[in-house]
Amino acid sequence: MTLLDPTPATLADRLAGPPVGRSWADMDEFETFLDDGGIVEAHDDMPEAYRTEVFRFIELHANSELMGGLTERDWIPRAPGLRLKQIFLAKTQDEIGHAHLLYMVAADMGMKDREQMLADLFAGRTRFHNVFHYQAVTWADQIAIAYLVDAAAFASQRAVFQNCSYGPYKRVLKRIIAEEGFHMRHGEEMLLRIAEGTRIQHEMFQAALERWWMPAVQLFGPDSSPDDPLLAWHIKSERNEVLRHAYVQKYVPLLQGYGFDIPDSGLRHDPVDGWLISEIDWSELRATMRNGGPDSRRRIATAAGSYADTAWVRDALAAAS
Amino acid sequence: MRTFEVFLKKAGKDEFRHVGAIDAADAELGVTLAREAYVRRGEGDDLWLVDRTHIVVGPPAFVRGNHDKPHRHNDGAAIAERRRQQRETA
Numbered sequence: 001m002t003l004l005d006p007t008p009a010t011l012a013d014r015l016a017g018p019p020v021g022r023s024w025a026d027m028d029e030f031e032t033f034l035d036d037g038g039i040v041e042a043h044d045d046m047p048e049a050y051r052t053e054v055f056r057f058i059e060l061h062a063n064s065e066l067m068g069g070l071t072e073r074d075w076i077p078r079a080p081g082l083r084l085k086q087i088f089l090a091k092t093q094d095e096i097g098h099a100h101l102l103y104m105v106a107a108d109m110g111m112k113d114r115e116q117m118l119a120d121l122f123a124g125r126t127r128f129h130n131v132f133h134y135q136a137v138t139w140a141d142q143i144a145i146a147y148l149v150d151a152a153a154f155a156s157q158r159a160v161f162q163n164c165s166y167g168p169y170k171r172v173l174k175r176i177i178a179e180e181g182f183h184m185r186h187g188e189e190m191l192l193r194i195a196e197g198t199r200i201q202h203e204m205f206q207a208a209l210e211r212w213w214m215p216a217v218q219l220f221g222p223d224s225s226p227d228d229p230l231l232a233w234h235i236k237s238e239r240n241e242v243l244r245h246a247y248v249q250k251y252v253p254l255l256q257g258y259g260f261d262i263p264d265s266g267l268r269h270d271p272v273d274g275w276l277i278s279e280i281d282w283s284e285l286r287a288t289m290r291n292g293g294p295d296s297r298r299r300i301a302t303a304a305g306s307y308a309d310t311a312w313v314r315d316a317l318a319a320a321s
Numbered sequence: 322m323r324t325f326e327v328f329l330k331k332a333g334k335d336e337f338r339h340v341g342a343i344d345a346a347d348a349e350l351g352v353t354l355a356r357e358a359y360v361r362r363g364e365g366d367d368l369w370l371v372d373r374t375h376i377v378v379g380p381p382a383f384v385r386g387n388h389d390k391p392h393r394h395n396d397g398a399a400i401a402e403r404r405r406q407q408r409e410t411a
Binding site: 004005006007008009010011012013014015020021022043090093094097100101104105108114171172175179317318320321 | 322323324326340341342343344345346347350357358359361362364372373374375376377378379380381383
């Protein structure tokens with residue numbers, strides 16, 4: 001006896017099978033739905049172009065959380081003092097946790113499973129944020145990352161969360177953003193401490209700032225193209241250059257207030273537009289995003305090695321069930 | 322490997338809420354991993370994991386069929402109008 005068409009399926013079958021949710025006649029109808037604040041769910045019959053673009057974006061985000069978590073991990077043994085070691089342990093767990101949540105959301109889009117996404121990352125076939133392609137030289141670099149880089153990532157993620165049209169992504173972003181908020185406060189506390197420290201500590205952070213200012217500003221990417229599909233489909237809620245400009249307005253005076261120099265000889269203040277930075281040469285970002293950054297090769301090898309080294313844990317868990 | 326959907330509830334508050342999913346070899350590991358992935362800062366007191374293969378999904382078109390049933394609501398407008406008229410004639 002069949003009462004319902006289609007017959008109720010399990011969630012697992014529904015996500016694995018063909019889409020059974022809402023469908024749209026064409027791209028115009030779909031875009032109107034998105035413009036009206038519509039939220040797309042995993043089982044909806046979304047246009048393939050949307051599925052591909054959103055999947056790639058979430059995969060990039062997931063990869064970046066994983067690579068960021070591994071960077072934090074490197075510094076746990078070197079963090080000065082027990083409290084900072086605890087903070088770095090917690091942050092590492094947060095970042096790896098974010099990667100996990102995002103890989104689950106990405107996998108449910110039906111394009112690649114987690115194993116494939118990790119294999120592609122370790123083989124250098126996919127991308128992760130530019131800021132994780134550079135080397136952290138001293139503890140001050142780690143502070144610059146915790147403060148400047150996390151703040152840039154936070155600003156760009158918050159802009160995605162604001163108006164995000166893909167429901168499963170928006171829901172995990174809520175948690176991720178809340179936790180990144182704690183990280184930023186940790187970052188500013190660390191900065192405050194080093195800024196008020198000895199002359200050598202001050203110089204250490206200034207040197208780190210010179211290494212990390214540009215990558216942090218570049219994280220927002222070049223000016224958005226007018227036909228960026230991620231803007232049209234309400235994944236990004238704000239243009240790259242607007243986010244970058246807002247970031248500069250906030251962090252230039254903040255860093256100067258702590259007594260540091262912004263490493264940009266062309267930096268100037270305009271009475272109307274506020275702080276303006278020098279023209280950015282985007283070839284560095286393009287090369288970095290193709291895994292050609294100064295530390296890309298070592299970072300990817302470290303990540304792949306760490307995954308290979310822990311294979312026995314996954315094998316043991318799988319065998320125990 | 323099993324995939325579990327994760328639900329959380331705070332003690333004495335609201336209903337269970339879906340928070341995401343977790344892959345785990347079995348239920349015991351699922352609970353362990355879900356705690357670490359979803360409940361690191363007191364987000365809930367009660368944790369439910371439901372195997373994805375055990376969740377039955379209602380066909381959306383069937384569910385939506387009940388959305389447009391005005392006779393199941395009453396906005397009270399007719400009564401308010403009647404009372405207003407009574408007040409005016411009194």
